[in-house]
Amino acid sequence: MNYNEVMQNAKKLVNGKCKACDVCNGLACGFTMPGPGCRPPYNTAARNFAKWQDVLLNMDNIYAKGNIDTTFTLFGREFDLPVIAAPIGAPQLHFSDKYTEELEYDLEAMQGCAESNIAGSYWVGFEEDTYIRKLEAIKAADFGGFLIPAIKPFANEKAKRYLDLCRKYNMPAVLMDIDGAGLPMFKENADDSGCKSIESLRMLREYAGIPFILKGIMTVKGAKKALEAGFDTIVVSNHGGRVLSCLPSTAEVLEEICDAVGDKMTILVDGGIRTGYDVFKALALGADGVLIARTISTAVVGGGKDGVGAYMEAIKKDLCDAMEMCGANSLAEIDRSMVRVIR
Numbered sequence: 001m002n003y004n005e006v007m008q009n010a011k012k013l014v015n016g017k018c019k020a021c022d023v024c025n026g027l028a029c030g031f032t033m034p035g036p037g038c039r040p041p042y043n044t045a046a047r048n049f050a051k052w053q054d055v056l057l058n059m060d061n062i063y064a065k066g067n068i069d070t071t072f073t074l075f076g077r078e079f080d081l082p083v084i085a086a087p088i089g090a091p092q093l094h095f096s097d098k099y100t101e102e103l104e105y106d107l108e109a110m111q112g113c114a115e116s117n118i119a120g121s122y123w124v125g126f127e128e129d130t131y132i133r134k135l136e137a138i139k140a141a142d143f144g145g146f147l148i149p150a151i152k153p154f155a156n157e158k159a160k161r162y163l164d165l166c167r168k169y170n171m172p173a174v175l176m177d178i179d180g181a182g183l184p185m186f187k188e189n190a191d192d193s194g195c196k197s198i199e200s201l202r203m204l205r206e207y208a209g210i211p212f213i214l215k216g217i218m219t220v221k222g223a224k225k226a227l228e229a230g231f232d233t234i235v236v237s238n239h240g241g242r243v244l245s246c247l248p249s250t251a252e253v254l255e256e257i258c259d260a261v262g263d264k265m266t267i268l269v270d271g272g273i274r275t276g277y278d279v280f281k282a283l284a285l286g287a288d289g290v291l292i293a294r295t296i297s298t299a300v301v302g303g304g305k306d307g308v309g310a311y312m313e314a315i316k317k318d319l320c321d322a323m324e325m326c327g328a329n330s331l332a333e334i335d336r337s338m339v340r341v342i343r
């Protein structure tokens with residue numbers, strides 16, 4: 001099954017909120033939520049996609065070409081690509097009813113990640129028993145990958161219980177979407193859920209005892225605070241435009257964040273990254289790796305675990321193409337001189 005076949009299949013299986021568009025640019029789904037859209041009044045998902053189109057490749061074929069190596073290292077582990085499957089909550093609601101429940105989707109997606117040798121992340125659920133069921137299922141499936149539970153910025157005591165479970169089930173790392181503070185359930189509470197102080201974040205990071213990724217950083221100020229709280233890995237992300245409207249795209253803020261803290265932290269980025277060319281652009285602007293959400297979901301809908309494999313093959317092909325044509329034999333050789341940003 002190639003990626004084109006996966007997408008043809010996905011078109012038949014999506015629920016109409018997602019249309020499995022040939023180009024996932026945030027326009028057809030618009031503000032459809034539930035669905036894969038984003039929060040009105042301005043289409044931040046479309047902006048995310050569009051701004052990568054303003055990053056152009058500087059082709060240069062005069063260099064000593066070697067074997068192209070896309071190997072990516074994160075937390076001491078080697079992966080085939082600098083791509084991580086981003087967490088997606090309630091895919092059965094937003095994309096397709098092919099999967100009757102979230103766990104079925106998660107297992108298929110995570111197996112696809114493990115078999116493609118990329119890291120994957122999955123949302124764990126608001127209720128602790130849902131979370132435990134997921135951890136047990138992931139553990140029992142024994143896919144052998146690097147599969148990261150994604151928790152919300154729960155109140156500190158609940159977050160600690162979730163971190164306890166990560167350790168109990170021997171999870172390799174944990175991710176928290178701090179921008180989940182935009183969800184109504186956190187907004188309505190005046191406790192320590194949602195937005196968190198540097199002290200709370202520092203306490204939780206130390207408490208975790210496993211690698212901890214903080215997702216949802218959109219400013220240099222925020223990245224410096226994450227650093228102050230002791231984080232060494234962040235995701236520059238606006239949650240695909242779903243938690244707040246009127247945000248800049250991630251492509252627009254990535255470079256300044258990398259310039260400020262890139263030598264002290266691992267910086268990942270997501271939002272509108274669809275192809276291996278986009279992955280190349282993100283690395284050229286300073287990111288170490290990327291996360292992809294919506295198009296991995298359509299690949300899972302269209303081809304299950306093999307859909308993820310087919311999509312990753314397509315990404316690798318385009319990434320290698322960009323690397324070869326711009327003069328980089330390895331990810332470390334991709335640099336700022338290899339792209340031009342149209343402003």
Ligand SMILES: Cc1cc2nc3c(=O)[nH]c(=O)nc-3n(C[C@H](O)[C@H](O)[C@H](O)COP(=O)(O)O)c2cc1C
Nearest residue numbers: 086087088089094123177239240271272292293294
């Ligand atoms: C339907 C949907 C559900 C999502 N659920 C979560 C979630 O539970 N946790 C999280 O951290 N991010 C979640 N996200 C955000 C994604 O992980 C990612 O940050 C965002 O979609 C940007 O990437 P993309 O343009 O590749 O989709 C969700 C996004 C979508 C579209």
